[in-house]
Amino acid sequence: MKTRQYLCSKRGRWLRQFVTALSCSLAASAMAQSNNTFELRMQGVTGDEAVSLTVGGNTVQNWTPSTSMQAFTTNSTLSGEVRVAFTNDSGDRDVRVDYLSINGNILQAEDQQDNTGAWDGSCGEGSYSEMLHCNGSIGFGSVSGGGNPTPTPTTVPTPTPTATPTPAPTATPTPAPTASPTPTPTAEPTPVPGNLVDNGGAENGLNNWDGHYNNIELSQSRVRSGSYSVLAPNRTSNYHGILYELPALSSGQTYAFSIWVRLVDGEGSNSVKLTVRNNNGSNEYFNLPSANANDNSWMELTGEYTHQSGGTTVVYIESDDSNLAFYVDDLVVTVAGGSQPTPTPTPTPTPTPTPTGQPTPTPTGQPTPTPIPGGYEPIGEENTGANCFVPDTGSYSNLQTINELPNPFTSMDGSTLSSAFDWTCRRAEIKAMHERWIYGEKPEFNGSVSGSVSNSSINVSVNDNGQSISFNASIDLPSGNGPFPIMIGVGGSSLNNNALKDKGVAVVNFSNSEMGAHNGSGSRGQGKFYDIYGSNHSAGSTVAWAWGVSRMIDVLQQTSGHNLDASRIGVTGCSRNGKGAIVVGAFDERISLTIPQESGSGGVAAWRVSDAMKDAGANVQTASQIVGENPWMSANLDQFANNGTVTKLPVDNHELLGMVAPRGLLVIENTGQEWLGNESTYTASVAAHEVWKALGIGDRMGVSQVGGHSHCQFPSSQQQYVDAFVEKFLLGNSSANTTIESTDGSFSVDRNRWIPWNTPILQ
Structure with missing residues (x-):
């Protein structure tokens, strides 16, 4: 039956x-x-x-x-x-x-x-x-x-409105300070003549030192010279490590590098490597020799690097063992060929080992591979800004009118971003405001996930909040031997899937409707996501889908022996599923490439620009119309939509797109479908592109608008752009040309009206 x-x-x-x-x-x-x-x-x-x-x-x-x-x-x-x-x-x-x-x-x-x-x-x-x-x-x-x-006139009864209270903002605690304050050094290491690095021994705290998508600490537990070293205690991916931003180097000059490494007590011996990155627009990586380090003595890593033209230079210390904890000390960079002997400091007595209190993380079944040269860096965390402090998102009555598209480079405290390292926490602010006012909260996951992966399906079981669900996704594998990069289709992929498979990309079909229903406005709060978190949860169905995809990625990362590469993941979807694709890609940083297709209102389109188009006579969907169509967004958007106050939104969807940075994003639109808001989607895309440009990686984001075809009927003329982005972000071809910003529509972006802010250079 x-x-x-x-x-x-x-x-x-x-x-x-x-x-x-x-x-x-x-x-x-x-x-x-x-x-x-x-x-x-x-x-x-x-x-x-x-x-x-x-x-x-x-x-x-x-x-x-x-x-x-x-x-x-x-x-x-x-x-x-x-x-x-x-x-x-x-x-x-x-x-x-x-x-x-x-x-x-x-x-x-x-x-x-x-x-x-x-x-x-x-x-x-x-x-x-x-x-x-x-x-x-x-x-x-x-x-x-x-x-x-x-349309045939009908009498539609007006239902009794259900009061939707504005939920109290979720309090975001101020992160606790690390236990290692910047102390005053007790002894100065012997200076090295010609050393270009002024804080290589961390005697001035962590100035110029940083973690590579992980936290680092100033340490006195193991020191080679002076009073301090730098510790990487909680790595979970092989590209996590310690970095130092170097001063300006001379083009064509060869430099000699030296740094001392020691493993944390109990680690035994393992390989540690030194890598130099030249951020000159192509983000090239140069691997210097690696060496075996141990936990009972200091080991020197050395190598030479010839600087290319332009750009900033960063040195990384990492290990292919994703969970290895280690110290570094005494970084020295000199002009090669000079007399730059490595100093022999007065030995520091080895103290009795003191427990660090940091347990070694459980290894995942499938570690993330080394970054692909050419600028692609897989990010092993779902949300790198989870520990950022985000101010209270406030109340609707206190929001100010912003007529232009909000400035993505101005933080909630009014300050302007000045460094690329600021982007992680600015992205966390943008995420929090989108969750609060537009899409609803994507819950921080504290439950358990298990599952299996075969050649035909991914099976996922989730336990959280005292509830359990299971779901699966089908797989369409290419011919040949894996592991294959993945393209997840939210509700299926409307791209040329045969072309994807011909390139060696597996297509995974994620059944989004079972995770969060979208069968009219009456289906709000229905689906497996809500079975766990409750039918009154603030998340719209697009966020429910994003949560489901994230749990599927958990299974891909935790399992091994299958033909899928969990570090090379793309996501796509068209129309309503395109709205889901951009939310999925924006909210999970493990996704390398996002391709929303013809997503319209609630997807790529900017709320403010769509309202302006509607006021000018265009037949375009706006916030006031979409909130009654389906529960794709949070009910919190209703107060803006029903009162004609989208200009009070502290964010707009160009910033949703910006959340994908520094990863890959290709926006595909159709100028033949006026309802999608072509001028709005293009304006939002151009505005979002400024984020990638500010970070010096403008070729990682593109937009193409081509008409003359049916809705979600992917045209062959856009295949070249999909191919290029797939080549670069899923297959590691750094020479792929992903510079694209074009429309065949008869309009241009009114920058004075919508993008009056300046784009900084973030390094």
Whole structure:
């Protein structure tokens, strides 16, 4: 027996306003049309469903949809009521209708009151549903011969509004200071003539020292000379380590490097390596010789490096053992060929080992590989800004109006970013504000995940908050031997999946609807995410999807012996799933490449720009319309949408895109779909691009808008851009040309209005 799992949902006042506005908009252009063009996007459950498009009671076209979402087109000069009919219901047959486009005007199926094939206890009793469970049809209004549709007027009851309280902001505690303050040195190490490094022994604290996506500490436990050394205590990836930013070097000059390394007590012996990075636009890495270090003596690492033109230079000390803890001391950089002997300091007595209190992390089953040359760096953490202090996000009444797109480089305290190292915590602020006001909170995960990976599926089991869920995702592997990079399709991928597989990329299909339902506004709080965190959780369904993808990545990282490369992950999705793709990519930094496709409002589009387009007469979806369509966003967005105050939002979606930096982002849009807000998505993309430019990595973000094709019908002209981004960020080809910022739309970005702020140079 067929499971009747999709129930109807109701619309309120916003739908009547939408229908009225749409009727006026369409009527204005009806006389200019000579033929009606229909595009129906749908999918079946079994693949043998029979669907027909009728106009005025006459059949225009019959189709048999496949089991994946697909667009079908036809033309007609007939007049009358337009209906999409399902005619051979039996067994497990069902049809899911995404939308019907009439002359380019997209009408979402779940926005139509007249659905005689929906199910609400019995056949023909449903409405406002994208599902046809029974023999029946969905009405999409009427068209005149050679004209635009006139939606059938309906009386839609206004439901009693449910009070949505503004939740109290989650208190973000100020991170506790490290236990190692910067003490006054007790002894000065012997200076080295010609040393270009002024704090190589950390005697001035951690000035110029930093962790490479991990925390470091000033230590007195093991010291080679002077009073201090630098400790990397809690590494969890092989690229975690200690870095030192060098002063300006001369182009063409060769430099000699020396640094002393010792492992933390109990580590035994292991290999440690020295790497130099030249950030001259291509972010090249130069591996100097490695050496075996141990936990009972200091070992010197040495090597030479010839500086390339321009850019800043950073030296890294790392280990291929993801969990190895070590100290470094006495970094010396001199011009090669000079007399620069390594000093022999007065030996420091080895004290009785003192427990550090830092347990060795449990190794993952699949460690992250060495960064690919050419600027690609996998990030092993879901959220690198988890320990950043984020001020209180405030209350709606205290928010100030910002007419332009908010400045991504101005922190919540009003200060301007001055260093690339500031971006992690600025990103944490942007994330917190998007969670508070637009999308809802993605819970910090403190539960347990287990699962398995085969050649055909990823199986995930999650326990958290006293609840348990399980889900799986299907895998479409390329031919050959893995491990293969991964492209996750949120609700499936609408890219050229055969082209992806030809490049050796596996396609993973993530079933987002079971994680967070989006079957109309009445489905808020439904799905497996809410089974764990409760139906009243603030997260919109896109955040629920992001959480589900993150738990799937957990399983990929924790398991071994499979054909998937957990350190090379991309994500994509189109239309509503494109909204999900950008949220997934923005909220999990383990994802190397994000490709949202035709995502529109709630995705790439900027709320402020879409409102301005609507005010100028464009047929574009805005916040006021989308909040009633589906629970993709948090209910907290309603107060901005329903009061016409999106200019009070402290962030906009160009900053959601910016959260992907410094990773790869390719925005794909379609200028043939006005409803998506082409000018808005392009403006947001151009504004977001400034973040990558500020970080000196402008080629890691691109945007391409191409029209002349159906919604989510990926055009061959954009394949070259997808290929280039896949080559660079999933396959490690540093020479791939990912410089793209183009549109075939008849508009340009009004920078004076939307992007009046300056872009800093962050190094």
